Amino acid sequence: MSGTTTDQPAATMLEVPARRIPPPASVSPEARAALSESWAAGDVAYPPPDDLESWALVRQLADQAIVDRIAAQSAAIAASVETVELAGVTVHVLTPADLAADATNRVYLDIHGGALVFGAGDACRAMGLIAMDRAGVRTCAVDYRVPPEHPYPAALDDCIAVYRALLAEHAPGDVIVGGASAGGNLAAALLLRAHDEALPMPAAAVLLTPELDLTESGDTFQTNLGVDTVLTGSLADLNLLYAGGHDLAHPYLSPLFGDVAAFPPTFLQAGTRDLFLSNTVRMHRKLRAAGVEAELHVFEAMPHGGFGDAPEDRVVGDEMRRFVTAHGSSAG
Amino acid sequence: MSGTTTDQPAATMLEVPARRIPPPASVSPEARAALSESWAAGDVAYPPPDDLESWALVRQLADQAIVDRIAAQSAAIAASVETVELAGVTVHVLTPADLAADATNRVYLDIHGGALVFGAGDACRAMGLIAMDRAGVRTCAVDYRVPPEHPYPAALDDCIAVYRALLAEHAPGDVIVGGASAGGNLAAALLLRAHDEALPMPAAAVLLTPELDLTESGDTFQTNLGVDTVLTGSLADLNLLYAGGHDLAHPYLSPLFGDVAAFPPTFLQAGTRDLFLSNTVRMHRKLRAAGVEAELHVFEAMPHGGFGDAPEDRVVGDEMRRFVTAHGSSAG
Numbered sequence: 001m002s003g004t005t006t007d008q009p010a011a012t013m014l015e016v017p018a019r020r021i022p023p024p025a026s027v028s029p030e031a032r033a034a035l036s037e038s039w040a041a042g043d044v045a046y047p048p049p050d051d052l053e054s055w056a057l058v059r060q061l062a063d064q065a066i067v068d069r070i071a072a073q074s075a076a077i078a079a080s081v082e083t084v085e086l087a088g089v090t091v092h093v094l095t096p097a098d099l100a101a102d103a104t105n106r107v108y109l110d111i112h113g114g115a116l117v118f119g120a121g122d123a124c125r126a127m128g129l130i131a132m133d134r135a136g137v138r139t140c141a142v143d144y145r146v147p148p149e150h151p152y153p154a155a156l157d158d159c160i161a162v163y164r165a166l167l168a169e170h171a172p173g174d175v176i177v178g179g180a181s182a183g184g185n186l187a188a189a190l191l192l193r194a195h196d197e198a199l200p201m202p203a204a205a206v207l208l209t210p211e212l213d214l215t216e217s218g219d220t221f222q223t224n225l226g227v228d229t230v231l232t233g234s235l236a237d238l239n240l241l242y243a244g245g246h247d248l249a250h251p252y253l254s255p256l257f258g259d260v261a262a263f264p265p266t267f268l269q270a271g272t273r274d275l276f277l278s279n280t281v282r283m284h285r286k287l288r289a290a291g292v293e294a295e296l297h298v299f300e301a302m303p304h305g306g307f308g309d310a311p312e313d314r315v316v317g318d319e320m321r322r323f324v325t326a327h328g329s330s331a332g
Numbered sequence: 333m334s335g336t337t338t339d340q341p342a343a344t345m346l347e348v349p350a351r352r353i354p355p356p357a358s359v360s361p362e363a364r365a366a367l368s369e370s371w372a373a374g375d376v377a378y379p380p381p382d383d384l385e386s387w388a389l390v391r392q393l394a395d396q397a398i399v400d401r402i403a404a405q406s407a408a409i410a411a412s413v414e415t416v417e418l419a420g421v422t423v424h425v426l427t428p429a430d431l432a433a434d435a436t437n438r439v440y441l442d443i444h445g446g447a448l449v450f451g452a453g454d455a456c457r458a459m460g461l462i463a464m465d466r467a468g469v470r471t472c473a474v475d476y477r478v479p480p481e482h483p484y485p486a487a488l489d490d491c492i493a494v495y496r497a498l499l500a501e502h503a504p505g506d507v508i509v510g511g512a513s514a515g516g517n518l519a520a521a522l523l524l525r526a527h528d529e530a531l532p533m534p535a536a537a538v539l540l541t542p543e544l545d546l547t548e549s550g551d552t553f554q555t556n557l558g559v560d561t562v563l564t565g566s567l568a569d570l571n572l573l574y575a576g577g578h579d580l581a582h583p584y585l586s587p588l589f590g591d592v593a594a595f596p597p598t599f600l601q602a603g604t605r606d607l608f609l610s611n612t613v614r615m616h617r618k619l620r621a622a623g624v625e626a627e628l629h630v631f632e633a634m635p636h637g638g639f640g641d642a643p644e645d646r647v648v649g650d651e652m653r654r655f656v657t658a659h660g661s662s663a664g
Binding site: 013014016019023024025027035036217218219222223224225229273278281285289295296298299300301319 | 614
């Protein structure tokens with residue numbers, strides 16, 4: 001997928017020498033501390049797709065790492081939590097303790113990140129709480145099915161099923177769809193498929209450092225390689241596991257290549273160190289070219305997914321809440 | 333100025349290995365071609381500040397290189413050109429041949445780039461034509477004084493003088509102030525100083541890949557070093573020449589550190605390979621934190637100043653014209 005490197009004559013290659021990059025003075029102390037550590041311990045050798053037992057263990061370890069990382073942050077969020085089946089899909093319904101009286105009709109459909117493989121269960125619920133805290137409205141965190149047992153289109157089927165179920169209870173103008181990373185992939189794919197299936201569009205969409213291109217064709221997959229301390233390499237192996245033999249460039253798998261003209265107003269966010277910066281700015285340009293209202297926020301020195309719980313991450317949340325609040329067609 | 337590298341303990345350094353980066357498949361063929369060439373031939377050893385004769389030659393060569401690079405593009409723009417003295421400053425008054433009847437009252441005050449040292453004379457006029465073509469309104473390109481003969485605050489004095497002169501003939505709501513690169517520095521410094529001098533704000537500001545921080549403290553001064561094929565290194569020597577002993581961190585020299593709360597609606601643009609990407613996104617965040625209307629556009633794989641005359645550069649122009657058109661308080 002990142003094989004473009006070998007397709008080019010050597011003469012056109014940009015030779016970038018090795019560098020030692022300091023944590024910048026231009027971010028908060030918390031952000032600097034986050035930039036001094038790396039999530040990954042080198043390349044991971046994944047099990048073969050048919051070794052389901054090993055995959056269950058790999059997912060369990062990865063999901064627990066997510067939970068551990070955000071445990072303190074998510075535990076501090078005051079909310080009522082209910083886990084239900086909606087249209088046959090597990091959904092965590094998260095209601096802010098301080099829900100505004102004029103927001104009771106509104107719902108945020110949150111699709112979690114985790115490279116389209118990780119982040120289910122407890123991790124989904126914990127990430128959903130952070131999303132709820134940012135959105136400021138009741139949040140349905142979709143605990144979609146994951147590969148290798150359930151490759152594409154299982155996760156997208158689950159998201160569409162929940163979206164349909166929410167439309168049965170809410171005006172489209174009261175629904176916002178969003179997600180971070182792999183969740184941004186599924187949120188954008190949901191919009192494309194909803195349009196194809198003649199469903200109404202939601203009021204708005206939120207794409208946080210979104211994985212919109214499973215072919216990884218954007219320039220920052222190269223320029224920010226080794227610079228992004230969270231995403232430290234290609235996700236090609238996991239993308240193939242998710243695709244399960246489907247074309248990675250199909251718009252339902254790589255929404256960057258879809259027709260986005262029907263998209264609702266869209267909020268896009270990434271960081272300057274983000275491996276997915278190209279995904280984000282390319283979608284911003286594509287939406288604007290299609291005449292869709294879209295706003296872009298790029299954060300100084302921020303790697304994929306943010307610094308954690310630094311002041312800059314809270315600004316991401318503030319901007320997201322302002323956008324969600326501004327894009328409702330009705331008030332409760 | 334970029335000495336932060338030595339201030340950090342080695343343990344916090346990010347080690348980025350050497351890389352060979354292909355021109356991305358995610359941009360136009362014209363953009364790919366531009367990314368395959370580099371402007372600079374290594375580090376330039378500048379003459380000492382008091383060697384005015386050598387500096388005149390260095391500037392002449394640099395200015396001619398600018399003119400040569402954009403000659404075809406600027407020559408194709410239909411405009412009437414008049415060079416006048418306005419408040420004692422040389423200004424090229426550029427009027428589009430197809431000026432819209434409802435835009436005759438409006439004026440774009442264009443401040444040229446060139447690292448605060450280069451870009452005067454013919455280069456100023458040629459760059460002004462491109463700015464005029466993008467703005468879509470009559471443009472006054474300020475041919476401000478440059479160092480070493482005229483260090484700070486000469487250039488800013490000239491820009492302020494022209495702004496005052498334009499305010500004598502135009503409603504503030506009919507004036508837009510903008511610039512690219514070093515011109516973005518002077519445009520933002522002009523706004524800060526105009527506010528301090530109790531002048532009214534213009535209708536809007538345009539900051540294209542702006543040099544807002546002469547201390548070069550942003551992260552992309554490191555992360556995009558060697559990745560940006562236009563700005564291939566620090567401009568610290570030229571910044572010191574311009575400053576002429578003044579503090580580089582003063583807001584009139586580094587507007588990123590100023591109080592921007594009084595800024596008018598501001599358009600900001602940069603590229604993902606841009607050494608000034610941090611300048612741009614940091615100012616965007618600062619404006620938004622201050623409650624100023626500001627919109628950010630970041631272009632895939634674009635180096636400082638753009639690809640030249642690629643389709644992507646024309647999109648920059650289209651967005652800028654839309655913004656300028658949308659931010660007028662009156663129509664002719």
